[in-house]
Amino acid sequence: MPQLPGGGGNRAISKAIHSRLHYPTRAEQLGIEGVVMVYFVVTKTGEIRDEKIVRSIGGGCDEAVLLAVRDLPRLIPGTRQGQPIDVGFTFPISFRMQDSKTDLLDTLNRVYPLVNQMPHLPGSTSGVAITQAIQRALVMPAEVANDTLVRKVFVGFIVGPSGVIRDVKIVRGLSANCNAAALAAVRQLPRFVGGKLNGLPASVSMTVPVQFGQLPQKP
Known part of the structure; x- marks a missing residue:
């Protein structure tokens, strides 16, 4: 079979x-x-x-x-x-209605690293839009503003079913000033379109890079 x-x-x-x-x-x-x-x-x-x-x-x-x-x-x-x-x-x-309610509670209470429909910013389903929004909001610390070597801070957070981010933290950092600037930039992100697992709202954990140094200019 x-x-x-x-x-x-x-x-x-x-x-x-x-x-x-x-x-x-x-x-x-x-x-x-x-x-x-x-x-x-x-x-x-x-x-x-x-x-x-x-x-x-x-x-x-x-x-x-x-x-x-x-x-x-x-x-x-x-x-x-x-x-x-x-x-x-x-x-x-x-x-069965009970199955539906149980599934909904499960997806609301658990945090998933990957779901069918990942959280995204309004107007774009691309993850690139998230990193671009963070870079626009980033205030570059003076200590790294002229560095030719671009380095990254990785920030983790959870996007809740309603699209609100929480539990923002440094996953891999640089200096104290760079870490603080990365956290501040991520916290300025607008509300996301929440993620879904099998059609049900879900909390999703995400990790994004924040770049520091002299970033290459777009042509």
Whole structure:
């Protein structure tokens, strides 16, 4: 039978689909719970196709299941007599309000180093925008302003689900003045667009470099 790259059989595939689910807001508002039955084919090359809902509960749950199935990694294809073949699956996918609340509390209480949607500044999803904003806010200490060797201070912080940063600290520093300037620049960052894990708000830890010295001028 087809397998995920890490193995585990049908149970692992079902778990992978559930881990990618986002409980639709409309379903929560309407109190919709139940089981969606989804069918799909794992091709002889491990790709997923022909995915469709064979039992619906509405409220956006069907669409959420299809998105989760399409987000699965390429599988190891099934074989018959040593040759890869197409294999059809039907999986039951459960929606329970209690699961949604538990998942939400988990993502709010834990701090993750990596999530599906990383925190970012408004107007740009690029991490470069964060470092550029810090450099613009940085007040360069006189002791390093003329240094031709560019050095870095690394600052760590947590971006909460609402996008507010907290627990700003030096991860790797230089002098006391450079460390203080780096912390001050990071604390001037605007509110982020908060990170999300599987569609749920999450706290995310981040580390950014702050450069000191004569930075190269843009042409």
